Amino acid sequence: MAVGEPDFPAPKLVQSAAVEKIRSGDVRYTPAAGTPSLRKAVAEHLSATRGTPYASEEITICHSAKHALSGAISALVDEGDEVLVPLPAWASYFDLVRMCGGTPVLVPPERRDGVRPDLSALSRALSPRTKALMINSPNNPSGYVFTREDLEAWRGSRSRRTCGSSATRSTARWCTRAATRSRPPRSRKTSRRAQRSSTAPRRPSP
Numbered sequence: 001m002a003v004g005e006p007d008f009p010a011p012k013l014v015q016s017a018a019v020e021k022i023r024s025g026d027v028r029y030t031p032a033a034g035t036p037s038l039r040k041a042v043a044e045h046l047s048a049t050r051g052t053p054y055a056s057e058e059i060t061i062c063h064s065a066k067h068a069l070s071g072a073i074s075a076l077v078d079e080g081d082e083v084l085v086p087l088p089a090w091a092s093y094f095d096l097v098r099m100c101g102g103t104p105v106l107v108p109p110e111r112r113d114g115v116r117p118d119l120s121a122l123s124r125a126l127s128p129r130t131k132a133l134m135i136n137s138p139n140n141p142s143g144y145v146f147t148r149e150d151l152e153a154w155r156g157s158r159s160r161r162t163c164g165s166s167a168t169r170s171t172a173r174w175c176t177r178a179a180t181r182s183r184p185p186r187s188r189k190t191s192r193r194a195q196r197s198s199t200a201p202r203r204p205s206p
């Protein structure tokens with residue numbers, strides 16, 4: 001796979017809807033989580049297509065993948081926390097974790113085909129500081145799609161210690177839950193210092 005930029009122009013329907021909206025003058029700020037009608041439409045679509053019911057309140061509209069992930073990671077990760085990142089991974093994931101004072105723990109794939117996540121290596125990479133597992137499925141760049149067996153194996157063995165069980169549902173739900181979780185504010189000074197000293201990626205011991 002490659003960068004997410006489409007190699008085709010926006011469909012005519014989308015172009016006209018955008019122009020119509022701009023002309024209508026209804027272009028003010030929306031609620032931060034998105035307009036109720038859009039959140040409802042997304043919840044209905046996910047409920048109809050993913051085999052799991054979603055409520056509008058569980059949906060937060062974001063303007064990009066990195067926006068959604070940075071919100072979720074900011075809510076979940078504190079100084080000294082670790083986030084498991086199966087490789088290969090999108091380049092900015094490491095810095096998103098570091099920005100919050102966390103350490104990305106890079107876990108190479110199984111050797112068998114070079115793309116399948118190595119579930120036993122992921123288990124070995126767990127530490128008392130593990131806060132999250134990043135699941136990108138279908139993976140970019142490898143294209144690997146996490147199977148039900150992958151997710152159940154991971155959840156069965158590890159969910160009580162990490163947020164892996166949340167990750168078996170959609171990123172949208174994971175982000176919503178993470179973003180609504182409260183925690184004390186982080187000190188910016190400490191955060192920058194921590195970025196310099198302790199956020200180099202860690203590779204788990206074999």
Ligand SMILES: Cc1ncc(COP(=O)(O)O)c(C=O)c1O
Pocket residue numbers: 002003004005063064065066067090136139140
């Ligand atoms: C796996 C993955 N993560 C993150 C991004 C960044 O997405 P965005 O530009 O929506 O922030 C991309 C873009 O292609 C991607 O493929």
